[in-house]
Amino acid sequence: MAKKAIITGITGQDGAYLGEFLLQKGYKVYGLYRRVSSPSFWRLKELQIYKNPNLYLLECDITDSISVFNTIKKIMPDEIYNLAAQSFVQTSFEQPLSTMQINSLSVTYMLESIRLINPHIRFYQASTSEMFGKTDDEPQHEQTPFAPRSPYGISKLCAHWTSINYYESYNIFACSGILFNHESPLRGKEFVTRKITDGVAKIALNQLECIELGNIYAKRDWGFAKEYVEGMWKMLQTSMPDTFILSTGKAYSVKEFVTLAFEYVNIPIVWENEGLNEVAINTKNNRICVRISPKYYRPAEIDSLVGDYSKAEKILGWNPSCSLQDLCKLMMEADLQRNRHKL
Numbered sequence: 188m189a190k191k192a193i194i195t196g197i198t199g200q201d202g203a204y205l206g207e208f209l210l211q212k213g214y215k216v217y218g219l220y221r222r223v224s225s226p227s228f229w230r231l232k233e234l235q236i237y238k239n240p241n242l243y244l245l246e247c248d249i250t251d252s253i254s255v256f257n258t259i260k261k262i263m264p265d266e267i268y269n270l271a272a273q274s275f276v277q278t279s280f281e282q283p284l285s286t287m288q289i290n291s292l293s294v295t296y297m298l299e300s301i302r303l304i305n306p307h308i309r310f311y312q313a314s315t316s317e318m319f320g321k322t323d324d325e326p327q328h329e330q331t332p333f334a335p336r337s338p339y340g341i342s343k344l345c346a347h348w349t350s351i352n353y354y355e356s357y358n359i360f361a362c363s364g365i366l367f368n369h370e371s372p373l374r375g376k377e378f379v380t381r382k383i384t385d386g387v388a389k390i391a392l393n394q395l396e397c398i399e400l401g402n403i404y405a406k407r408d409w410g411f412a413k414e415y416v417e418g419m420w421k422m423l424q425t426s427m428p429d430t431f432i433l434s435t436g437k438a439y440s441v442k443e444f445v446t447l448a449f450e451y452v453n454i455p456i457v458w459e460n461e462g463l464n465e466v467a468i469n470t471k472n473n474r475i476c477v478r479i480s481p482k483y484y485r486p487a488e489i490d491s492l493v494g495d496y497s498k499a500e501k502i503l504g505w506n507p508s509c510s511l512q513d514l515c516k517l518m519m520e521a522d523l524q525r526n527r528h529k530l
Contacts, residue, residue: 189241191264195219195249195297196271200373201313203230205268205416208240212420214418217262219247219271230373249293259308266423268311269297274344276317278377279339279484290342291349298353298361309360310425312350314341315407316367316434316492325493326408329365330429336487347430352430357429362422367408367434370514372521379441380409380518383448388522390469390476391452395475401483403442403465406491410435411509411517421503434494437506437515447478447515452523 192209196202197218198485209216216239218231231237246529248254249271259267272290273279279286294312311521316327317340324331335341350361374381379400389395410433442458445467450455456467456476467477499505509517526530 189215191215191217191262192266192268193217193219193259193262193264194268194270195247196269197244198227199274199373200230200371200412201369201416201419202270202396203234203236203373203418204257204371204413206231206236206242207236207436208416208420210236210241215241215243217243217245217264219245219249219258221248221271221418222246230467233373249296250288252296252299255296255331256291256304259297259300260304263305264294264308266298266309266311266422267297267301268313268419269294270313272313273339274338275341276337277483278339279342283338286338287342290339291345294346294349298359301354302353302357304356306359308361309428310350311419312346312352312361312363313365313419313421314347314365314430314473315340316365317450317489318344319492320489321391325491326434326436326493327432328495329355329432329498336489337485337522351430352409355381357408360423360427360428361428364419364422364426365430365432365494366415367410367432367492369410369412369433370518371412371520372411374518380444381522383441384515384518384522385452385526387448387452388447388519388526391454391523392428392526394526396474397478399478399483400441401480401485402488402510403445403479404440404490405488406438406440406493408434408436408493409444409514410512414507414509418499418503418505422507425502431503432494432496433499433507434496434504436494436496437511438491438493439511444511444515447512448519449476451516451519456524
């Protein structure tokens, strides 16, 4: 009999890739999405799984405990992957209460439902490198102390500890995957890598003159999301639940990613000035193509995050293979195609 899996946040980047992966594994996938005026299924359609007969799309408000309980009881899944979140760090400073409700309380609702309905359901919690925040450890590993610097990081840390507590208190198989930044052509435009590739594609096609960015010296460990969802699945196939870091072990600055993107479309740039006056100039036409704007700075910045994935490699047999250069190429090709055809 085919396994059944619930994926919360099925319409997001990770949810779509995980749905594709589990369908290929022969699962029946129940994708939960929140009720909005016009649900966006573009990622599922782009991956050509939207009409898969083993994909079932269901409305569920994960901030409503009754809705969560009834949905889990109706489906009776083997596995639950909680990928739904308010996942934009900047927004979490503007909406800390809703961020906490969506990212923290909902996890308690899910785990409590598992405890009451069927404690044998395996649960995956999508944790984040943002929980490490301002740390002196580099690279960060599973024992690195947490010091989150945003409401987003704090909310995810609460969910992380809640998952661990339900395993320790009730023996529920709850795994936590601490994923460092992972990108793809399916990334939302509110995230800096996709903002860059979409903007550079528009500049290359003469549809835009300039991109505005915040802290271009922030360094992040960027991997390919499609590879990371396999790691999520591997965590739930182990004999004992645990916490695992998924990362590449390499950190690059936002500025370096910008340079890679412009190199891909053969636009030579030079950087001039410092601080808020720093700009990138397109040397083909001497026009400014990147500006710095203070509105994109966080109230509390994290300078650098880079992860040690050796535990996942040793226990799960997982390791990343897509370089940042290859990832940038994938994203640039997709955004050039979309912008050429106004998609």
